[in-house]
Amino acid sequence: MHDTPTTTRTTTASIEPREFGVGGRITLSVMSDDYVDVILGALAATQSDGLTVETDRISTWVTGAEQDIARYFSGLVAAAARGGHHVVATVMLSRGCPGEVTCERPERPPVFADAAVQLAPTGVEAVAQWALYPLDDQGTPERTADHMRDIYAAIEDAKASGTYVGSDHYVTRLAGDVAAILQTITATWAAVGRTVAHVTTHATISVNSPSVALRAEDGR
Amino acid sequence: MHDTPTTTRTTTASIEPREFGVGGRITLSVMSDDYVDVILGALAATQSDGLTVETDRISTWVTGAEQDIARYFSGLVAAAARGGHHVVATVMLSRGCPGEVTCERPERPPVFADAAVQLAPTGVEAVAQWALYPLDDQGTPERTADHMRDIYAAIEDAKASGTYVGSDHYVTRLAGDVAAILQTITATWAAVGRTVAHVTTHATISVNSPSVALRAEDGR
Numbered sequence: 001m002h003d004t005p006t007t008t009r010t011t012t013a014s015i016e017p018r019e020f021g022v023g024g025r026i027t028l029s030v031m032s033d034d035y036v037d038v039i040l041g042a043l044a045a046t047q048s049d050g051l052t053v054e055t056d057r058i059s060t061w062v063t064g065a066e067q068d069i070a071r072y073f074s075g076l077v078a079a080a081a082r083g084g085h086h087v088v089a090t091v092m093l094s095r096g097c098p099g100e101v102t103c104e105r106p107e108r109p110p111v112f113a114d115a116a117v118q119l120a121p122t123g124v125e126a127v128a129q130w131a132l133y134p135l136d137d138q139g140t141p142e143r144t145a146d147h148m149r150d151i152y153a154a155i156e157d158a159k160a161s162g163t164y165v166g167s168d169h170y171v172t173r174l175a176g177d178v179a180a181i182l183q184t185i186t187a188t189w190a191a192v193g194r195t196v197a198h199v200t201t202h203a204t205i206s207v208n209s210p211s212v213a214l215r216a217e218d219g220r
Numbered sequence: 221m222h223d224t225p226t227t228t229r230t231t232t233a234s235i236e237p238r239e240f241g242v243g244g245r246i247t248l249s250v251m252s253d254d255y256v257d258v259i260l261g262a263l264a265a266t267q268s269d270g271l272t273v274e275t276d277r278i279s280t281w282v283t284g285a286e287q288d289i290a291r292y293f294s295g296l297v298a299a300a301a302r303g304g305h306h307v308v309a310t311v312m313l314s315r316g317c318p319g320e321v322t323c324e325r326p327e328r329p330p331v332f333a334d335a336a337v338q339l340a341p342t343g344v345e346a347v348a349q350w351a352l353y354p355l356d357d358q359g360t361p362e363r364t365a366d367h368m369r370d371i372y373a374a375i376e377d378a379k380a381s382g383t384y385v386g387s388d389h390y391v392t393r394l395a396g397d398v399a400a401i402l403q404t405i406t407a408t409w410a411a412v413g414r415t416v417a418h419v420t421t422h423a424t425i426s427v428n429s430p431s432v433a434l435r436a437e438d439g440r
């Protein structure tokens with residue numbers, strides 16, 4: 001939680017992603033008696049280049065560049081699901097609250113990379129429920145606050161990417177390759193982060209669900 | 221996602237919880253080959269009095285009174301975990317965005333019940349990572365916006381309840397009876413909702429984790 005006793009703003013010109021709290025958490029749940037082997041195997045098999053990674057007993061925390069986080073999460077979910085097990089990944093991404101207690105941010109959000117997040121397909125199909133939270137929409141020196149503009153833009157991006165399926169209570173439904181879903185989630189979170197200092201996003205991603213006719217149910 | 225093309229405010233004097241979008245989603249993940257039976261058994265065994273409940277292939281959505289939602293989620297997690305399986309519950313609560321597309325809210329947040337959320341212990345111990353998001357902190361006619369005040373109050377409530385363990389990147393760690401954890405999450409979300417029109421909260425709750433020495437690790 002962004003439980004921040006002090007919220008201050010600096011005008012730092014140069015800042016690294018991890019200094020701005022760019023990172024996320026992922027919990028892999030594997031519906032199988034051998035879940036320990038599957039989860040540890042996926043963690044061991046997935047390259048984490050460029051990232052700081054720490055696994056606690058509930059989730060794996062990562063910090064680093066947006067592209068690297070997206071690639072790592074996509075790789076982890078695909079690796080855990082390749083054996084055919086039903087896997088649920090609980091994913092969150094956060095930016096703008098770097099510390100555990102303090103929440104010191106630059107006056108305007110830093111931009112870390114101009115390149116859009118691009119992930120190679122994994123060949124693993126998934127469905128997801130996704131929510132995006134622009135928390136600190138006080139505006140920047142150039143723009144006034146309007147968090148709905150950012151939400152609309154994110155949904156348009158999801159539609160353009162082909163992962164958007166529909167809206168439901170509190171969430172947007174996505175479907176497609178695990179990589180395409182994580183690309184949508186990460187790219188829209190990063191895009192909102194260009195103008196909003198504190199942004200989080202949550203998604204529950206499901207692979208190999210026994211529910212039948214996934215595409216048919218969604219009209220895809 | 222609160223993907224709302226129109227955000228309007230009304231001054232409705234009387235409103236039901238579901239009209240204000242008071243509800244949540246829960247995904248039960250059971251790390252066992254017989255996960256389908258365990259999940260369906262938990263859903264069948266848990267009383268959902270007073271709630272509207274719909275299970276899709278990713279989560280179970282509920283809407284109704286705060287107390288009923290908390291009791292239902294606590295019962296579900298405890299029922300799924302009583303067989304000793306490692307269970308992860310992905311929980312979200314939301315208020316203030318009732319529709320799938322529109323986000324029509326009263327000018328000030330309605331108060332549905334004066335009684336605090338109170339749950340009977342389940343006897344099932346859990347740990348959790350929790351985040352609280354006051355999204356629409358524009359203030360009410362009586363109060364100006366200050367979402368940090370609400371965050372501090374929520375953490376103080378968690379400490380008073382005995383479930384607070386510590387802070388980590390993006391989340392607060394909780395531990396205790398499943399009911400105590402869900403009481404903390406629901407009561408603080410409801411409390412922030414007294415002054416903030418749109419509030420969500422997310423938690424990943426873990427029961428029967430093979431990680432050893434849970435309490436020792438947390439210094440409890």
